[in-house]
Structure formats: C-alpha cells, structure tokens
Amino acid sequence: MVNCLSSKKALAKLCGLILIIAITVIAVPHVKGMFVNMHPGEAGVLWKRFDNGTQTNKVYKDGLHIINPFNRMTVYKVNEQTHQHDFDVLSKHGFKVHIKISIRFTLLESSLPNLHKLIGVDYLDRLILPEIESNTRAIFSGYSAEELVESQGSMIENKKVELLGQNAPKYLDFFDLSVSVIGVSGQNQHD
Numbered sequence: 001m002v003n004c005l006s007s008k009k010a011l012a013k014l015c016g017l018i019l020i021i022a023i024t025v026i027a028v029p030h031v032k033g034m035f036v037n038m039h040p041g042e043a044g045v046l047w048k049r050f051d052n053g054t055q056t057n058k059v060y061k062d063g064l065h066i067i068n069p070f071n072r073m074t075v076y077k078v079n080e081q082t083h084q085h086d087f088d089v090l091s092k093h094g095f096k097v098h099i100k101i102s103i104r105f106t107l108l109e110s111s112l113p114n115l116h117k118l119i120g121v122d123y124l125d126r127l128i129l130p131e132i133e134s135n136t137r138a139i140f141s142g143y144s145a146e147e148l149v150e151s152q153g154s155m156i157e158n159k160k161v162e163l164l165g166q167n168a169p170k171y172l173d174f175f176d177l178s179v180s181v182i183g184v185s186g187q188n189q190h191d
Contacts, residue, residue, distance in 0.1 A: 034069050038062045041079030043109050045116040047072045056113040074116055078107045080175065085129055086182065089137045095145040096185040101132060104175040115171040128168050135163045136179065145184045 038044055044060035047053055049070040060073065067073055084102045091097050107115070119127050140148060163177060 034066055036065045036073040038075055042075050043078045043112055044073045044075045045113050054117040059109050059112050076107055078109055080106050087133055089140040091145040092142055093144055097145055097148050098182040100180050100182055102178045105172045108171055108173055111171050131168055132163055148181050149184055
C-alpha cells in the first residue's frame with residue numbers, strides 16, 4: 001500500500017514537471033515578443049491579430065512597451081534620414097545620363113500608421129524612389145545631355161516639389177533633395 005501511494009506521488013510530481021516544462025516551452029518564445037523597446041528617434045505601429053489589424057489611431061513613442069504576444073509592433077526610424085540613389089535617365093536627344101539623387105527627410109509620425117497599413121516598411125522602394133525617378137525622368141527628358149552636364153542638375157533646383165510628386169509629402173517631411181549628374185553615355189539610346 002505504501003509503495004502504491006509513493007508511486008502516485010511520484011507520478012503526480014512527474015506530471016506537474018511535464019506540465020511546467022510544456023508551459024515554459026510554449027510561453028518563452030512569446031514572452032520575448034511582448035517587450036518592445038524603442039530607442040530615441042523611433043516610433044512604432046501596432047498590428048493586432050484579433051482586433052482589426054493595424055491600429056491607425058495611435059503611434060507608439062520611444063520607450064518600453066508591453067504588448068499582447070499575438071500582436072506585432074513594427075518600429076520605424078523617425079529621426080532625420082539620408083538616402084542616396086543612382087539611376088539612369090534619357091536626355092532630350094536620347095542620351096543616357098547617369099544621375100545621383102540624395103534625399104534628406106523624416107517620417108511624419110502622424111501619418112505613420114497609414115504609411116504602414118497602405119505601403120509598409122519598404123516605403124522608400126515602393127513609393128518614394130519610384131515617384132522621384134519617374135518625375136526626374138520626365139523633367140530631364142526636356143534637356144539636352146550638354147545642358148544637364150553643364151548645370152550638374154542645378155536647373156531643376158526650383159522643381160524639387162515636382163520631383164517629390166504628390167504621394168511622398170503625405171508621409172515624409174523633406175529637408176533636402178539634391179540631384180547631380182555623374183556621367184553621360186556617348187551613344188544615343190533612340191538609335
């Protein structure tokens with residue numbers, strides 16, 4: 001009888017230990033995602049799995065935030081950023097002109113949730129750069145290669161607003177956009 005009781009106690013302890021291990025294995029990976037630490041110059045947008053997805057009414061500022069393990073916080077850099085981008089455009093006479101643009105900007109915190117919901121974290125590659133490239137190509141196509149090289153792109157300084165397009169200012173505050181001509185190919189691209 002004593003052996004039977006001690007084996008039941010041992011079995012109960014083993015079941016309790018297995019239960020604790022199982023809970024730990026399931027809970028530990030989720031605990032790490034519950035604590036989101038945002039540094040100065042960062043802001044976050046919360047996506048809730050069981051509550052209408054992206055929360056468009058709140059931007060989370062820097063500091064420690066504790067969230068439900070089923071939700072996800074996406075952290076964005078909201079302090080001043082610089083991005084450089086090289087690409088080719090065609091001049092008025094069809095010569096390929098290689099240019100470099102440099103953009104200095106900050107993300108507008110107030111529009112961060114909509115940027116996240118509608119465009120996503122790759123906003124530069126999906127919205128900003130394609131729009132600037134397209135507008136730059138349209139403007140540069142009105143100048144000859146010689147005009148572009150001589151001015152080093154300065155003739156479009158007064159056309160920065162046109163370069164940015166209509167969508168970028170909804171999400172970004174631009175400080176500077178500079179364009180420089182790197183080179184011209186010697187072959188007419190229309191031939």
